[in-house]
Amino acid sequence: MTHSSPTRRRTGAWILASVLLLIGVLGALIVPIYARSSPAWGAFPFFYWYQLIWVPVVALLSGLAYLLTRPSGRPEPGPGQPPGQPQDPTRAGDAR
Amino acid sequence: MQFNAVSFGILIALFAVVTVVGFAAARWRRAEDILHLHEWGLGGRGFGTFVTWFLLGGDLYTAYTFIAVPALVFGTGAAGFFALSYTVMVFPIVFVFAPRLWSVARVHGYVTPADFVRGRYGSRGLALAVAFTGVLATMPYIALQLVGIQAVLTVLHVGTGSSNAFVKDLPLIIAFLALAAYTFVSGLRAPALIAFVKDTLIYVMIIVAIIYIPIRLGGWGHIFGVANTHLTATNPKTGKPNGSLIVLPAGEWAYATLALGSALALFMYPHAVTAVYAARRRTVIRRNMAILPAYSLVLGLVALLGYMALAAPGLPAVVKANGANPQLSVPLLFQDMFPSWFQGIGFAAIVIGALVPAAIMSIAAANLFTRNVWVEFLRPHASPAEQTRVSQWASLIVKAGALVFVLALSKTFAINLQLLGGIWILQTFPAIVLGLYTRWFHRWALVLGWAVAMVWGTIAAYLVPVPGEPGTHFGGSSDTVPIIGHTVYIAFTAFVLNLVVAAVATLVFRAVRLPAGADETRPEHYEADLGPAAAAPAAATARASAAAKTPDD
Numbered sequence: 001m002t003h004s005s006p007t008r009r010r011t012g013a014w015i016l017a018s019v020l021l022l023i024g025v026l027g028a029l030i031v032p033i034y035a036r037s038s039p040a041w042g043a044f045p046f047f048y049w050y051q052l053i054w055v056p057v058v059a060l061l062s063g064l065a066y067l068l069t070r071p072s073g074r075p076e077p078g079p080g081q082p083p084g085q086p087q088d089p090t091r092a093g094d095a096r
Numbered sequence: 097m098q099f100n101a102v103s104f105g106i107l108i109a110l111f112a113v114v115t116v117v118g119f120a121a122a123r124w125r126r127a128e129d130i131l132h133l134h135e136w137g138l139g140g141r142g143f144g145t146f147v148t149w150f151l152l153g154g155d156l157y158t159a160y161t162f163i164a165v166p167a168l169v170f171g172t173g174a175a176g177f178f179a180l181s182y183t184v185m186v187f188p189i190v191f192v193f194a195p196r197l198w199s200v201a202r203v204h205g206y207v208t209p210a211d212f213v214r215g216r217y218g219s220r221g222l223a224l225a226v227a228f229t230g231v232l233a234t235m236p237y238i239a240l241q242l243v244g245i246q247a248v249l250t251v252l253h254v255g256t257g258s259s260n261a262f263v264k265d266l267p268l269i270i271a272f273l274a275l276a277a278y279t280f281v282s283g284l285r286a287p288a289l290i291a292f293v294k295d296t297l298i299y300v301m302i303i304v305a306i307i308y309i310p311i312r313l314g315g316w317g318h319i320f321g322v323a324n325t326h327l328t329a330t331n332p333k334t335g336k337p338n339g340s341l342i343v344l345p346a347g348e349w350a351y352a353t354l355a356l357g358s359a360l361a362l363f364m365y366p367h368a369v370t371a372v373y374a375a376r377r378r379t380v381i382r383r384n385m386a387i388l389p390a391y392s393l394v395l396g397l398v399a400l401l402g403y404m405a406l407a408a409p410g411l412p413a414v415v416k417a418n419g420a421n422p423q424l425s426v427p428l429l430f431q432d433m434f435p436s437w438f439q440g441i442g443f444a445a446i447v448i449g450a451l452v453p454a455a456i457m458s459i460a461a462a463n464l465f466t467r468n469v470w471v472e473f474l475r476p477h478a479s480p481a482e483q484t485r486v487s488q489w490a491s492l493i494v495k496a497g498a499l500v501f502v503l504a505l506s507k508t509f510a511i512n513l514q515l516l517g518g519i520w521i522l523q524t525f526p527a528i529v530l531g532l533y534t535r536w537f538h539r540w541a542l543v544l545g546w547a548v549a550m551v552w553g554t555i556a557a558y559l560v561p562v563p564g565e566p567g568t569h570f571g572g573s574s575d576t577v578p579i580i581g582h583t584v585y586i587a588f589t590a591f592v593l594n595l596v597v598a599a600v601a602t603l604v605f606r607a608v609r610l611p612a613g614a615d616e617t618r619p620e621h622y623e624a625d626l627g628p629a630a631a632a633p634a635a636a637t638a639r640a641s642a643a644a645k646t647p648d649d
Contacts, residue, residue: 018192021188021189021191021192022188024184024185024188025185025188025189027184028181028184028185028355029181029185029352029355029356030352031181031343031348031351031352032345032348035174035342035343035344035345035348035351036342037341037342042316042317043315043316043317043319043320044316044320045320045341045342047174047177047341047342047343048177048400051177051180051181051184051396052180052393052396052397054184055180055184055389055392055393055396056389056393058184058187058188058389059187059386059387059389059390061188062187062188062191062385062386062389063386063387065188065191065382065386066191066379066382066383066385066386069382070379070382071378071379071625
């Protein structure tokens, strides 16, 4: 908590992650962007293919935000996992 | 619509498999003592990324997705696609606050969203308001799952041929008894394990449907063309077109606010919070927000089934002949297009897809009752085992209530009450989500904002007539906002009202120095990961005996 430089780096990462997430939300929220039929993609009017394409785009943005904000550099195992967690050995299998 | 032994047999076989899995789930990740709410109600709080993905996917994508959304698209076209926009927005939004909720719940052993509110504001009244809203909004949601199952049974012609009311509803009652029994025994482990079966069936069903049906119907160009003809045709009842293929400028506000309001509301539902609490680690939540959109894609494709149903020759006429119930459109489409054996798989996907969320919803509602009514007001020293027993019985009562709901009321009414559910549940957002970040709002100001918004939202929804039938009630969920002049989702307007009232009242209450209540949480509790987990069950037991003292450390 008190180390200033990692904290600052975390703040920067959080700002960037928030921008990515905001883009994802606004792309769906601002309806006039996609309330139109052209350009069509094959038989699909723009309204439909844009929204369907936006799903994986948002997944990608959220994935980047996750990588930016995850604690330390490594996802698992986390810091300070106390030994002798009762549920641990049998359940480690699906942790990832 | 006639009885088909093959498709019915496959549906029954898959239903039997799921029932066995449901009972066997009690032995999955076996707990030392299942008579504890952390075990029965939250699956031991031990689900990793993979299980959580199936659980949340199975939890959030319900009969509403597979029956009601395509029905809306079938009836009105583009307006029904707000559901896709909503499921796109929801995950980035939840990404931000859900890890904080998970952390504080893990540190203090909270089981319900109202538990957090009680601990944060030291207010039993505010917690009761949140718990009450959760149960209220969940009941019609469970009822809607039954409506979905009923739609499949109607198309399969099971029971519906009989004139005896009991025989007619018997298949639905049997399905629900099985669900109630394994939920009672296995708790959250049952839907978590069944979710694997459900999601596999759903993915298989939609991939086949989205490739096979357009080929049979003459391609996407033809499907969109026929759908457009149907939608632009004038509805004799209203004198206006049925709908449109693209959202019209007049409908853009409703579309956006329906999507945003629903997205903000979704993770206020107790069943969504339950699945979040059940995660093993903080990172599990964020990782899931990046991989859950796979289900949103499914929702988008399922919505397109509504257009395929419009384009299937003769299908719209059959829907009209059956009481103009658009909820039959997807099951009818399957019956028209697929060979018998695959119809069975598609029907099973819908039925099991309704059972999984119904189980989680009843568990979540039962936990609300146990923790925030039973322990809080009636039996403050209830042991963990007693709490679990109470929750088990409460889950049965909740399900029985939902069953009565469906059998006694008309289906259209149930759908409209589901829209009301969204209006209600969103009003708990300020207490829960803003509470994760600030204690600025006064607890009684939050109660006041909630009360005003609940009353206003309910009245506003009551006054919306069914299109073309003036004088009727609960006919929709959007209404014109006086000042800005746009049509907006009522939940959203009520939410803004809620925030304004809460903010103004906070200023007043602070000025007159009304007691703010004790806060048992500390800033670092909102960032905590696995560490304090071992303390959680102990903390929960301590909390039952209650004064607002920090139980950990």
